[in-house]
Amino acid sequence: MHRRSGCGDRAHVSTAGRWDVVTGRRSTAVPEPVSFLRTSWSTDPFALCSYSFQTPSCLGVDMRTLLAEPVADRVFFAGEATSVDAPATTRGALESGRRAAREIRRTARAGARIVVVGAGFAGLGCADALERFGFDVRVVEARDRVGGRVWTRRIAGAPVELGASWIHGAARNPIGALLRRSRGRGYEVDYDDIVGRDEAAMAELGEHLEALDDVEDPDMTAVSALLPDPLPAGLRYATSVAYAQEYGCEPSELAVAADQGWFGTGRGADLLLLDGYDRLIAHLQNRRVVHTNTPVTAISHTATGVRLDLAIGAHLDADAVVVTVPIGVLKSSAIRFTPALPERKQEAIAALGAGLLDKLWLEFESAFWDSTAEFIEWRDPDSPGLWSVWLNGHAVFGKPLLLGFNGGQHARALADASDRAVVASALTALGRRFA
Template sequence: MEDLDTIVVGAGMAGVACARMLADAGRRVVVLEARDRVGGRMLTDRTEGFPVDLGASWIHGIDDSPLWELVRSLRIPTREFTVGSFQAGGRPMSHFDGDGVEMDAAASAQWTADVEMVDRALTGVIAASSPGDTYRDVTERALDASGLAPERIDEIREFFRHRVEEQCGAWIADLDAHGLDEDAIDGDEVIFTRGYDELPARIAAGLDIRLSHLVTRVSRAAAGMTVDTPQGRFAAASVVITVPLGVLKAGVIEFAPALPDAVAGPIGRLGMGVFNKVFLQFPERFWPDDSYVIRALGEAGERWHSWYDVSAISGIPTLLTFAAGPFGRHVQGLTDDETVADVVLALRALYGDAVREPIRHWVTRWGDDPLSRGSYSYIATGATHHDHDALAGPVDGTLHFAGEATWGAEPATVGAAYYSGHRAAERILGRPVDLDAFAVGVAARR
């Protein structure tokens, strides 16, 4: 067996960032990646001559963001596309009421004001909630106290459900009452005009990454760590596990001895959401030029409810919509053609015959991917924000965990993956790693 300092399992953003920092410090590092590519849940399709980000798409808030500073240092081009936390207003949106009729400016403003009013009350309701309360419990209490008309309450209830789906990939009754406490964005958001997976690819350049190496067992002993794959056994002083939470929850990696409750508990309590994307390209645009978002409220938006205009990436009229939570799992069982037909039907209920047949489409199925088993983590009922950070370990000072699910400040983001990889590297090295210097060093390798 090779004489290694650290084995990193997984070549997503957390894995390559951690491995790069350790390698830059002179450590002997191997990355074992089950896929045949780098990037993990950052996946860009370029088969049509332009990028389509099938996994992560955004940096959610660039103010005071080390991830944004890394992107700037690497001179990776981006485009401002700020939609904020799933919101009622704040950006140009085309709103349609429950009957599929477009709302005028006054009606849209009133809708936004009503949601903001209930959201302000919701903050206090959440603060007064009890352990075991779900996000549905607290939203229902806020809605009951709102004094709004029943029809508007129904629309806001639907809005809250979709917000949980888009932010967490989960059903509203499965999310803890505090599950969206960290749901805040500072500054603009950006998307990537060349594709987001350029970022982990740049970091990974020059690392010893063994692709198509599926890890089946991780053993720790006084003599060190061993990691088993079908290609053989690897040994090192320390191991960093960066696989998605869904893989950990499925138990497909055996840990010997078993993980202590300090880590196994968070794995069991946290949830893994499903959030799938459907991109549709059209022969011509049928929605307003100045609308970031098309949003259907109430019954009209029960299934497909929000479409984001991402035409600027390809120069072709393109809408992005999402299927998340239980609906996302349902859609995974449909064919692409069935899914596209259902989305087009929903759009025609709003825009009629102006919606022509799409010329291209992309449909993701992250919940069916055996190497992710979901899209990103969320705070399930009974879990807490502390569970995210507790999941990072370390165990016996030698087994570390990283990835978006291990970063409590902003889980379910690429930033969380990056920062958690940084934390693991610092713990192994026993000293700080300056992120500004790291960014400069990555940029210098090109």
């Protein structure tokens, strides 16, 4: 179990009293929360997803390499979606930015003007490398903050991640190196420290997936081809845990090739950050100026340079540009490219999936749950997979916090719901879990 990146700017803190339950009734087995933070990445115009995933396609993993290819040595691309080795991770994002910087170094003149679009790990990592190579760099960011899909807030004095939470395989990982240089602290996660798991359902899923390696065309075949249709309740729960909350999609949307081995784990332990991911972002940014509140609406290039049109009505001229926006933004055509991107790159953008994993942090007066296990699972008999996994913030931070996850179809169903409805839904689930 690896919880990947993903969050959005639709996050809220509330210190209100009791919540009126949408249904009018819910179990009283759990108290009301003191405060909450929730995300809705798919409704965030600067993300429109949590992270990418590989869909069934004749392009296979080439969809990522095609997305990464430069256009006319003027328009370069970076971001986790362009990473073959570590997609959907901060490591993949950072490495992709550094890769784009090396590509520019091979083709651009010394001191060339480069604009980097986006100030997440990909954009900041790219800018850092470009400046070291001697280029004149400007970073523009659509949001009013740096970090992109890394966003740290605080509840009860604890750093709570709304986007990326884990460092997957901290050893020999540039993100792990950043953690050490920033003198941040990591908490080693034990994914087997779980209470409430439906072991029979997970075992049943494992039996079906034994045939993964025997699929003749894993690039074109969806994982759902190995599963019964319709899915019984146990498998609906198990696939939510194994797929919706890993890849942000359903088995019918994910290529078998993507599930035959996730390369982003690296080596060593997976870590949660006890001082917050924002500490790493600040260390990487250093004193670099980032122009926030500066969305890019159009990028045009000629043989002599690049022009970027900004939402504020101005424009920037440069010798090259590095685009690091999420795959959801590229799929939405929020940025217009002139001339149009090459057909194969457009095919790659269309083929890549835009996964969704949303979070809900709840703060309580005190912990009413098992305060030692790191993860709490539950199978809802009416909607298997809904609020099925919770991270125990008491075990990690020593604070009365719970973090609930929803991915794939459950996340999409709640994306446009009100805060009150989402919190009420979670409390109802917890009430039934602990009744």
